[in-house]
Amino acid sequence: MxxxxxxxxxxxxxxxxxxxxxxxxxxxxxxxxxxxxxxxxxxxxxxxxxxxxxxxxxxxxxxxxxxxxxxxxxxxxxxxxxxxxxxxxxxxxxxxxxxxxxxxxxxxxxxxxxxxxxxxxxxxxxxxxxxxxxxxxxxxxxxxxxxxxxxxxxxxxxTGIEFVMTALFVVMFLDQWDKARDHRPALVGVGCSLLCLLVFGSSSFIVPAMALIVLSFLLGQSKLEQEAKP
Amino acid sequence: MTVTQSILTILAVVAATMLTRFLPFLVFPEGKNPPAVITYLGTVLPYAVIGLLVVYCLKDAVFTAWHGLPELIAIVFIVILHKWRKNTLLSIAGGTILYMVLVQNFFA
Incomplete structure (x- = not known):
C-alpha cells in the first residue's frame, strides 16, 4: 500500500x-x-x-x-x-x-x-x-x-542572490493570476500592502497590511458572493 | 548573536510556524465545520497573501537610492519570460541572474 x-x-x-x-x-x-x-x-x-x-x-x-x-x-x-x-x-x-x-x-x-x-x-x-x-x-x-x-x-x-525569493513570489503571483477568474483578491493583496508600506514604512507595515486585507474581504464578501452566483 | 541566541531565534520561528499550521486543526477538530466566513477567507486569502509577499520582498528597495529600479527591471523581465516560456524555474533563475548582474555591475 x-x-x-x-x-x-x-x-x-x-x-x-x-x-x-x-x-x-x-x-x-x-x-x-x-x-x-x-x-x-x-x-x-x-x-x-x-x-x-x-x-x-x-x-x-x-x-x-x-x-x-x-x-x-x-x-x-x-x-x-x-x-x-x-x-x-x-x-x-x-x-x-x-x-x-x-x-x-x-x-x-x-x-x-x-x-x-x-x-x-x-x-x-x-x-x-x-x-x-x-x-x-x-x-x-x-x-x-x-x-x-x-x-x-x-x-x-x-550580491543580489536574495532576489531569488522575490522572483519566486512574482512567478507564483503570475501563475495564480492566470488561474483565477477574478483578479480582485490578488489586487487587494498588492494594493493594501503598497498602501500600508507607504503609510507605515518598511519595518512595521505587515500587521496593518494583513488587517486591511482581511477587512477588505469581509466588507466585500457579500458583493463578491452575489456576483459568483449564476 | 551568540549560538544560544541563534537557537532561541530559530525556535521562536519554528513555534510560530507550527502555530499557523496546527491552529485550524485544533480549533476545528474532525467533525466540526468552520463558519462560512472562515471558509470564504480561505478561498480568497491565498491570492492576496502572495501579493503581500511580493511587496514584502520589495519593502526596502523602494526606499533606497535607486527606488527599486533594478528590482523593477528584473520583475518586468520575469513577467515577459514567464508569459513566453511558462517555465517556473527558468523564470526564477533568469530573473535572479539578471538582478545579480544589475546590482553587481550597474547599480553598485
Missing part, C-alpha cells in the same frame, strides 16, 4: 524536486555568505520548513537578538498557513497519526498538490498525501544542506 502510494506521489513532486533543489541550494549559499555553517540551513530547513520564512530568518540571525519580534514576524509571514489549514480540514480527516506530519509539513507546494490532486484509483489517499509531503520535505532539506556545503568549495559574488 505504501509503495503504491509512493509511486503515485513521486511524479507530482518532480517539478517541486527541481525547484526545491535550486531554491534550497540558493538558500544554503545565502546562509554561507552570511557566515553560517551548513548545520544552520540543515536545521532551519528541517524544522521550520517554510521557505520564505527561512530566508527571513537568515536576516533575523544577523540582526539584534529579539525572539518576540521573530515570533510575531513568523506568525505574519506564515499566516497564510491558517487558510491552507482551513482548506485542508476535510482532506486530512481520517488519516490517523500521519495527520500530525501532514500538518507539520504543509508548505505551499505540498498544500497545492494535496489540495488539487486526486490520487489514482486504488491508492490510499492518506499515504499519497504523506509521501507528497515527505518527498518535498526531503528535497528542500537536501538542497539547503547541499548549498551550505557547496558554499565552502565554490566562491563567487553572491
Amino acid at each position: 505504501k509503495r503504491k502510494a509512493l509511486k503515485a506521489a513521486f511524479p507530482y513532486t518532480l517539478p517541486i524536486c527541481i525547484g526545491f533543489l535550486f531554491l534550497g541550494i540558493s538558500y544554503g549559499f545565502l546562509m554561507q555568505s552570511k557566515g553560517f555553517s551548513w548545520i544552520y540551513p540543515f536545521c532551519t530547513s528541517l524544522f521550520i520548513f517554510a521557505g520564505s520564512m527561512e530566508f527571513v530568518t537568515a536576516e533575523l540571525l544577523v540582526s539584534a537578538f529579539n525572539p518576540i519580534h521573530a515570533f510575531l514576524l513568523a506568525l505574519m509571514v506564515n499566516a497564510r498557513h491558517l487558510f491552507y489549514g482551513i482548506s485542508m480540514l476535510s482532506k486530512y480527516r481520517h488519516t490517523g497519526l500521519k495527520k500530525l506530519y501532514l500538518i507539520f509539513g504543509m508548505c505551499d507546494e505540498s498544500f497545492s498538490i494535496n489540495c488539487t490532486v486526486t490520487p489514482p484509483e486504488g491508492v490510499d489517499r492518506g499515504w499519497f498525501m504523506f509521501f507528497v509531503t515527505l518527498l518535498n520535505h526531503f528535497y528542500w532539506v537536501a538542497g539547503a544542506t547541499l548549498g551550505g556545503l557547496l558554499g565552502y568549495v565554490i566562491h563567487f559574488d553572491t
Whole structure:
C-alpha cells in the first residue's frame, strides 16, 4: 500500500524536486555568505520548513537578538498557513497519526498538490498525501544542506542572490493570476500592502497590511458572493 | 548573536510556524465545520497573501537610492519570460541572474 502510494506521489513532486533543489541550494549559499555553517540551513530547513520564512530568518540571525519580534514576524509571514489549514480540514480527516506530519509539513507546494490532486484509483489517499509531503520535505532539506556545503568549495559574488525569493513570489503571483477568474483578491493583496508600506514604512507595515486585507474581504464578501452566483 | 541566541531565534520561528499550521486543526477538530466566513477567507486569502509577499520582498528597495529600479527591471523581465516560456524555474533563475548582474555591475 505504501509503495503504491509512493509511486503515485513521486511524479507530482518532480517539478517541486527541481525547484526545491535550486531554491534550497540558493538558500544554503545565502546562509554561507552570511557566515553560517551548513548545520544552520540543515536545521532551519528541517524544522521550520517554510521557505520564505527561512530566508527571513537568515536576516533575523544577523540582526539584534529579539525572539518576540521573530515570533510575531513568523506568525505574519506564515499566516497564510491558517487558510491552507482551513482548506485542508476535510482532506486530512481520517488519516490517523500521519495527520500530525501532514500538518507539520504543509508548505505551499505540498498544500497545492494535496489540495488539487486526486490520487489514482486504488491508492490510499492518506499515504499519497504523506509521501507528497515527505518527498518535498526531503528535497528542500537536501538542497539547503547541499548549498551550505557547496558554499565552502565554490566562491563567487553572491550580491543580489536574495532576489531569488522575490522572483519566486512574482512567478507564483503570475501563475495564480492566470488561474483565477477574478483578479480582485490578488489586487487587494498588492494594493493594501503598497498602501500600508507607504503609510507605515518598511519595518512595521505587515500587521496593518494583513488587517486591511482581511477587512477588505469581509466588507466585500457579500458583493463578491452575489456576483459568483449564476 | 551568540549560538544560544541563534537557537532561541530559530525556535521562536519554528513555534510560530507550527502555530499557523496546527491552529485550524485544533480549533476545528474532525467533525466540526468552520463558519462560512472562515471558509470564504480561505478561498480568497491565498491570492492576496502572495501579493503581500511580493511587496514584502520589495519593502526596502523602494526606499533606497535607486527606488527599486533594478528590482523593477528584473520583475518586468520575469513577467515577459514567464508569459513566453511558462517555465517556473527558468523564470526564477533568469530573473535572479539578471538582478545579480544589475546590482553587481550597474547599480553598485
